[in-house]
Amino acid sequence: xxxxxxxxxxxxxxxxxxxxxxxxxxxxxxxxxxxxxxxxxxxxxxxxxxxxxxxxxxxxxxxxxxxxxxxxxxxxxxxxxxxxxxxxxxxxxxxxxxxxxxxxxxxxxxxxxxxxxxxxxxxxxxxxxxxxxxxxxxxxxxxxxxxxxxxxxxxxxxxxxxxxxxxxxxxxxxxxxxxxxxxxxxxxxxxxxxxxxxxxxxxxxxxxxxxxxxxxxxxxxxxxxxxxxxxxxxxxxxxxxxxxxxxxxxxxxxxxxxxxxxxxxxxxxxxxxxxxxxxxxxxxxxxxxxxxxxxxxxxxxxxxxxxxxxxxxxxxxxxxxxxxxxxxxxxxxxxxxxxxxxxxxxxxxxxxxxxxxxxxxxxxxxxx
Amino acid sequence: xxxxxxxxxxxxxxxxxxxxxxxxxxxxxxxxxxxxxxxxxxxxxxxxxxxxxxxxxxxxxxxxxxxxxxxxxxxxxxxxxxxxxxxxxxxxxxxxxxxxxxxxxxxxxxxxxxxxxxxxxxxxxxxxxxxxxxxxxxxxxxxxxxxxxxxxxxxxxxxxxxxxxxxxxxxxxxxxxxxxxxxxxxxxxxxxxxxxxxxxxxxxxxxxxxxxxxxxxxxxxxx
Amino acid sequence: xxxxxxxxxxxxxxxxxxxxxxxxxxxxxxxxxxxxxxxxxxxxxxxxxxxxxxxxxxxxxxxxxxxxxxxxxxxxxxxxxxxxxxxxxxxxxxxxxxxxxxxxxxxxxxxxxxxxxxxxxxxxxxxxxxxxxxxxxxxxxxxxxxxxxxxxxxxxxxxxxxxxxxxxxxxxxxxxxxxxxxxxxxxxxxxxxxxxxxxxxxxxxxxxxxxxxxxxxxxxxxxxxxxxxxxxxxxxxxxxxxxxxxxxxxxxxxxxxxxxxxxxxxxxxxxxxxxxxxxxxxxxxxxxxxxxxxxxxxxxxxxxxxxxxxxxxxxxxxxxxxxxxxxx
Numbered sequence: 001x002x003x004x005x006x007x008x009x010x011x012x013x014x015x016x017x018x019x020x021x022x023x024x025x026x027x028x029x030x031x032x033x034x035x036x037x038x039x040x041x042x043x044x045x046x047x048x049x050x051x052x053x054x055x056x057x058x059x060x061x062x063x064x065x066x067x068x069x070x071x072x073x074x075x076x077x078x079x080x081x082x083x084x085x086x087x088x089x090x091x092x093x094x095x096x097x098x099x100x101x102x103x104x105x106x107x108x109x110x111x112x113x114x115x116x117x118x119x120x121x122x123x124x125x126x127x128x129x130x131x132x133x134x135x136x137x138x139x140x141x142x143x144x145x146x147x148x149x150x151x152x153x154x155x156x157x158x159x160x161x162x163x164x165x166x167x168x169x170x171x172x173x174x175x176x177x178x179x180x181x182x183x184x185x186x187x188x189x190x191x192x193x194x195x196x197x198x199x200x201x202x203x204x205x206x207x208x209x210x211x212x213x214x215x216x217x218x219x220x221x222x223x224x225x226x227x228x229x230x231x232x233x234x235x236x237x238x239x240x241x242x243x244x245x246x247x248x249x250x251x252x253x254x255x256x257x258x259x260x261x262x263x264x265x266x267x268x269x270x271x272x273x274x275x276x277x278x279x280x281x282x283x284x285x286x287x288x289x290x291x292x293x294x295x296x297x298x299x300x301x302x303x304x305x306x307x308x309x310x311x312x313x314x315x316x317x318x319x320x321x322x323x324x325x326x327x328x329x330x331x332x333x334x335x336x337x338x339x340x341x342x343x344x345x346x347x348x349x350x351x352x353x354x355x356x357x358x359x360x361x362x363x364x365x366x367x368x
Numbered sequence: 369x370x371x372x373x374x375x376x377x378x379x380x381x382x383x384x385x386x387x388x389x390x391x392x393x394x395x396x397x398x399x400x401x402x403x404x405x406x407x408x409x410x411x412x413x414x415x416x417x418x419x420x421x422x423x424x425x426x427x428x429x430x431x432x433x434x435x436x437x438x439x440x441x442x443x444x445x446x447x448x449x450x451x452x453x454x455x456x457x458x459x460x461x462x463x464x465x466x467x468x469x470x471x472x473x474x475x476x477x478x479x480x481x482x483x484x485x486x487x488x489x490x491x492x493x494x495x496x497x498x499x500x501x502x503x504x505x506x507x508x509x510x511x512x513x514x515x516x517x518x519x520x521x522x523x524x525x526x527x528x529x530x531x532x533x534x535x536x537x538x539x540x541x542x543x544x545x546x547x548x549x550x551x552x553x554x555x556x557x558x559x560x561x562x563x564x565x566x567x568x569x570x571x572x573x574x575x576x577x578x579x580x581x582x583x584x585x586x587x588x589x590x591x
Numbered sequence: 592x593x594x595x596x597x598x599x600x601x602x603x604x605x606x607x608x609x610x611x612x613x614x615x616x617x618x619x620x621x622x623x624x625x626x627x628x629x630x631x632x633x634x635x636x637x638x639x640x641x642x643x644x645x646x647x648x649x650x651x652x653x654x655x656x657x658x659x660x661x662x663x664x665x666x667x668x669x670x671x672x673x674x675x676x677x678x679x680x681x682x683x684x685x686x687x688x689x690x691x692x693x694x695x696x697x698x699x700x701x702x703x704x705x706x707x708x709x710x711x712x713x714x715x716x717x718x719x720x721x722x723x724x725x726x727x728x729x730x731x732x733x734x735x736x737x738x739x740x741x742x743x744x745x746x747x748x749x750x751x752x753x754x755x756x757x758x759x760x761x762x763x764x765x766x767x768x769x770x771x772x773x774x775x776x777x778x779x780x781x782x783x784x785x786x787x788x789x790x791x792x793x794x795x796x797x798x799x800x801x802x803x804x805x806x807x808x809x810x811x812x813x814x815x816x817x818x819x820x821x822x823x824x825x826x827x828x829x830x831x832x833x834x835x836x837x838x839x840x841x842x843x844x845x846x847x848x849x850x851x852x853x854x855x856x857x858x859x860x861x862x863x864x865x866x867x868x869x870x871x872x873x874x875x876x877x878x879x880x881x882x883x884x885x886x887x888x889x890x891x892x893x894x895x896x897x898x899x900x901x902x903x904x905x906x907x908x909x910x911x912x913x914x915x916x917x918x919x
Contacts (some may be wrong), residue, residue, distance in 0.1 A: 005480040012477050013428060013482040019465065042596055049673070196677065217676045217758075224674035226754035231594030264461045266422070268475040268522065272643075331597065331670055338600045338658060346607070346651060357643045361423030364461065418756035427629040442639055445720035590871070 035294025045230035081190030111171020391586030668846035681843030
């Protein structure tokens with residue numbers, strides 16, 4: 001390295017980079033902050049989307065609901081066997097669930113599944129949340145004379161805040177769901193993508209209107225609103241464009257002051273491409289570490305201990321949130337690089353090219 | 369017959385609509401030689417030198433450097449050509465935030481030399497022109513004469529094909545002038561050409577130059 | 592979809608490229624009308640640095656536009672389908688773009704092509720010290736301006752026209768709905784016919800590179816022939832091995848991660864081969880063309896062809912090794 005002809009240029013570049021340390025360090029700090037803000041928004045968007053995808057991967061491929069004039073209605077269970085005959089369907093699960101109003105809380109009441117069957121009559125398990133920590137028993141408005149004893153969550157089951165689990169018998173009473181009817185029917189497919197292609201066949205089975213919702217559609221709707229939120233967040237808090245503009249103005253001003261020096265360097269045999277490399281080297285030496293640190297810090301804030309605070313700030317969720325599973329998300333990194341780093345590089349290079357492409361004679365005459 | 373380094377063909381130059389400063393000059397300067405161009409203040413010596421450096425473009429005629437009309441080229445090509453050139457203008461044109469050694473090193477950074485080679489060249493120039501005691505000082509702490517010697521060292525050190533010095537002796541005493549002329553002698557080669565402009569009688573009476581020319585009334589005459 | 596961060600990136604990059612082009616417009620117009628290389632007139636002395644800056648700005652603009660193009664391909668192939676119901680690959684996204692799709696694709700590709708032409712011509716004309724051919728470079732940029740403006744507007748409209756609440760049909764439905772030309776008029780054109788045509792075209796290109804065929808314009812005709820026939824062969828003979836099905840000629844599905852995003856390699860190879868062919872061809876158009884200088888480009892060209900063929904044949908070979916037979 002010491003004997004390479006590139007070494008003197010590289011050493012010169014390093015020296016020029018830190019000749020004015022205050023400017024260099026403030027550039028690093030600015031770029032770090034500029035990367036951090038949109039980085040947190042984009043990482044959070046990506047984390048929410050990925051986590052939702054992973055959660056939805058375990059959900060049924062399709063859910064069938066009966067639609068009536070007033071909205072959803074209970075759906076009869078007599079069609080369950082016919083649904084099981086459809087090619088590609090692995091499992092059919094009639095589900096009992098709905099909103100149940102207690103005195104001070106509203107719960108999403110679930111009354112199906114193997115964990116529900118472990119609960120006895122008048123027993124209820126609730127998802128831990130800020131408003132439900134101290135409850136020993138619950139009374140629901142639909143069954144006012146009965147009290148349901150709060151029991152620990154069945155082993156191996158994680159319950160989100162706002163959910164409650166009872167056995168099927170209690171669920172039917174609370175939700176006022178008669179025998180032979182369920183809230184909706186969930187279908188599990190061998191290949192989940194096939195769910196989108198059997199809707200005609202399924203509708204033909206029912207003599208009434210049904211709404212068919214696939215997990216893919218649900219995920220896409222969620223992603224769409226999430227990306228809208230992320231994009232809005234970027235637009236509203238878009239300091240980086242402004243910052244690129246200020247960098248540009250600052251660089252132009254700095255290079256105007258430096259134009260005499262640039263003219264002298266050109267007279268001494270420096271070409272435009274040498275000056276551009278010098279400027280690019282400065283930009284990269286300052287920019288790459290600060291942008292990388294900004295991106296890394298964004299990831300840490302979203303996936304590390306700070307994520308709960310961010311959710312409260314940005315989404316307004318007050319209840320405990322799921323842990324995000326780490327996903328690198330190359331698209332997020334590309335977006336950050338293109339939104340921050342590229343404008344920053346251009347803000348460095350364009351003014352230098354402008355300054356460097358002037359004739360040295362012209363520059364020096366103007367100085368005189 | 370030595371190869372032609374610089375050829376002037378009916379060269380004329382005027383600033384704006386003013387009368388010609390240089391008027392139809394035709395001359396050939398050879399490689400391996402050094403030339404002194406004399407003339408009064410305002411005769412156009414610096415202008416001629418700037419045309420040689422491709423900093424100005426002749427309004428008529430041509431200035432061919434190595435057979436090429438360099439001053440008519442576009443900027444990127446002129447910049448590339450300047451790698452062959454060493455120039456010390458009347459005003460030293462040094463970078464004030466750099467040290468003496470860094471200023472001398474400046475033209476060598478882009479010449480594809482290794483750091484040890486650059487250090488050798490810079491050390492030689494500093495020693496030849498009595499700048500050793502100033503090597504790590506910033507230019508702002510140097511006197512006018514010292515700054516001029518730094519500018520000369522910078523131009524001569526890289527052993528350029530074309531060396532142009534404008535009034536190199538203006539702030540130099542006899543000792544330093546003689547050091548400069550010895551350094552120029554050592555750097556003279558068969559593939560280099562040196563052109564110095566000055567109205568200093570000490571240079572006119574020195575025997576370093578192969579030919580002396582007088583510039584007056586826009587015409588260049590061989591003395 | 593306009594508020595998707597990726598869409599914002601694409602629009603920002605394209606807008607920046609367009610802005611750089613617009614900023615150069617006064618210098619380009621003046622230069623194109625009044626360029627007088629080597630002249631010492633005040634106008635020429637002022638024009639020269641302005642034109643150099645204009646060229647540099649638009650070289651940057653080319654880089655920005657190319658990045659926007661790449662982001663757009665990534666968006667269409669992998670990102671937007673996550674938000675559009677029914678869209679499983681880029682074809683569904685294109686369907687969601689509705690009537691804006693085809694003009695948009697043509698305009699963006701044309702824009703990229705002209706930017707690339709400008710870049711190649713600039714590399715060649717920059718070798719002439721007097722700037723003798725700078726007017727050609729300026730003319731290309733002036734030609735680019737209206738196309739670039741329309742392309743940006745179309746991109747903006749297309750991104751705003753995607754309605755994430757509307758379901759679209761994707762490749763499984765669309766490809767069966769669209770009859771192939773060969774099927775409609777009963778041309779017995781098999782994929783291996785296309786492969787033979789592609790090989791013949793490449794052989795002729797090789798003869799051009801070796802100097803046996805001296806007409807430099809032949810490449811410009813042969814490369815599109817190679818491109819279309821090779822792509823037809825890829826879709827109908829190779830992609831079944833990639834997807835593991837008998838017939839599914841959807842090129843966009845090849846960009847999906849579950850198929851190792853091979854689509855990017857194929858598309859990248861097409862773009863590199865076209866780019867190198869154009870670069871080699873343009874270099875022959877200037878009087879001081881030195882064939883030796885193109886040797887590196889020709890080597891890159893053939894290496895890219897080799898990588899493309901290898902990537903295309905690998906799934907078929909792996910299938911044969913694993914199952915012991917070809918797909919029939």
